[in-house]
Amino acid sequence: MKLIQFLFGYRIRALLKKEFAQIRRDRRLAMSLILPPVLQLLLFSFVLNATVSNLKLGIIDESRTPESRNLTSTLTESKSFRMAGYYYSVDKMGDAISKGELDAGVVIPHDYTGELERGRPVTVQFLLNAMNANTAAIAQGYAEGVILTYNRTLGAQGIHARFSQIAAPALSRKGLALMTSTYLYNPGLVGTWFVVTGIFGLLIILNGSIVAATSMVKEREQGTIEQLLMCPAGTYEIIVAKIAPLFFLLFMMVLFATAIIKFVFDVPFEGNILILFAGAALCILSGIGIGTVLATFTHSAFQAQLTSFFVNPLLTTASGAVTPAEAVPGWLQPLVRINPIRHFSVIARSSMIKGSGLETLWPNFLVLSIFTVVMVSLSVWRFRKQLS
Amino acid sequence: MRRIFAQVRKELTQIVRDRLALSLALILPIMQLMLMGNAISLSVEDLPVAVQDLDDSPSSHLFIDAFRQSITFHVIPFSTKISPDEAFIRNEARAVLIIPNHFGRDIARGTNSPVQMMIDGSDSNTARLIAGFSAQVANSWNTTNGAAARVQPVKAAIRFWYNPGRSSKKFYGPGIFVLALSLFPPLLATLATAKEGEQKTILQVYVSSISAHEFILGKIFTFMIVAFCECLLLLTILFTYFGLSFAGDPTPFIVATILYAFCTSSFGTMIGAAIPNQAAAMQAVALGGFLLVFMLSGLIFPIQNIPESIRWLSNFIWGRYYIDIVRDALLQGGGWPAVWWKVGIIAIIGSIFYTLAWRNMRRMQLKS
Structure with a gap:
């Protein structure tokens, strides 16, 4: 009963009217809340892409036989490697790798065909530029995969048969475990699905916090806070009235962003869309919560922005929004566990791509709610302290 | 010259007395390097892999042990009664390894046995890594388990150059170093320049005998000094904590750093001169300095992956060239032959920024 009275009380209604009127007249704020995040979502998701393909491969073919050419064509026929030129010495190819003209090089030894025909194993050397650890790891997987399939096709050329004879006698020979990988939920391994769902939460939090901080601080900057304090409303009412219009605008942004995720990036919507919206609503509130707390520490919009320079890197890096959260080192993991961006991205990814429901996502909702409540209470407490 | 140095002294005093600016200048870059250099990484360890062992034989146990031994995977037992995709929906595992019935029997008989790795594809990069690593584990198990079971005709010997341990830190550390610079x-240059306009102290500059070149150079030199201090601090961390060192000739790096400091300070001064409002100018720099450099310079993800319609933009991003130079100096050691033209481009972009800043200030009088 009391809650209803609070929510629909005339004081809060009056305050809400004031805040909405303010936002309505401030077209720039409304635009800046919706337009830039949507553009950023588009740009970020197109640009941030970890896919490793078309690696520039240099080739040294010392054997120059049909067999070795067969190997090079097998290597370059897939999308993983792209032929970038033949070289005649390892030094030259090494130079090309160090200049960045090549990502990888392969050296086929001069006795390649001869050894194969004699039934002896041959080693082909791959040189990978491992500067980027991720590219190197994936390129290694590609190279080994290509060699593995190449070995299987060798059977057709009669070489494989000879190898089977040389190898251990049939009786003691053991079978192989043939590993096949299948990708669930995203069989084409579209990279943007991961990035766009992460960036979504990132943008909600970063934009929400900065807008909330500036709009809270504005009253103080312009001195109108005195009038606000003189009115008979309580601190909670003032803060709730401040939050409501921002929440409304940010939720509009969420709707636009969801449409983009659906229609531009073709992310499947397996789960219930209400779960996504509920998560987004909580995420907006925690973003606003961060902003209101920031606002109580600063005296001008400019200072609030500067302070966000200290907070945002922390929130962004420990979020797992664009890089896997497991890769964050142990001493930062506590931050990952309370980070609203992290929890929202889990909700968005699981519900959209995998169709998870509330029964598995409730811990994330719980953390988001606790985070919001703590942040808003903290700002109310700080706000009150400043009054006295 | 004397007037320039007087200005530099004034600016430095101002920074030292402003605690927020000082911490922005010195603490934040270190924080950024430690945080992002450590946390940004696409290669993961200890990925949870659920195992459904339908065979439960000694062979299958040995096979699972091979996965347990790798640092990439973290094996968690998973009931065979539950559908494997439950593990993904509940976010308990990144992949499910399914070993079929009769696995042990088939292997002993010399028949090949298929093993399936079901991978959660929602994080496509990690999915690819899992596929690659699990194939490697299976391969090495095949060769050790069957003794001389089968000889692979062609073997790949893979050498990792420049970063043999494939440490992500060594790749992202230099990138974050560039981002901080x-x-x-x-940012500081913009704030200092915009402040003059905002607080109208610019009027004192106008009435003094200082020329536009001197005024701008004074600002730029100040923040070049700040940049060098940051550079030294960050390099110390890179050399100690990140375990990097100069891989070859350090002179291209030193020249490029001086030019880059000039380039970014000019950029800041240019923005500050154009927008006499600290908050707005700061946003412009955050956009140019952070967003564009972060996204369009190959800092985390390779430039080749940017769609072609936007990729040409990255040619204008000054950070892109400096990142290449820093990575070359710290990891590859290609020296001047590999990077000379990139050093040149930084100098060109820097002088464009300087000219633009000067054009804005050249009349040294109030705008009508």
């Missing part, structure tokens, strides 16, 4: 010196 692209963000903080121009």
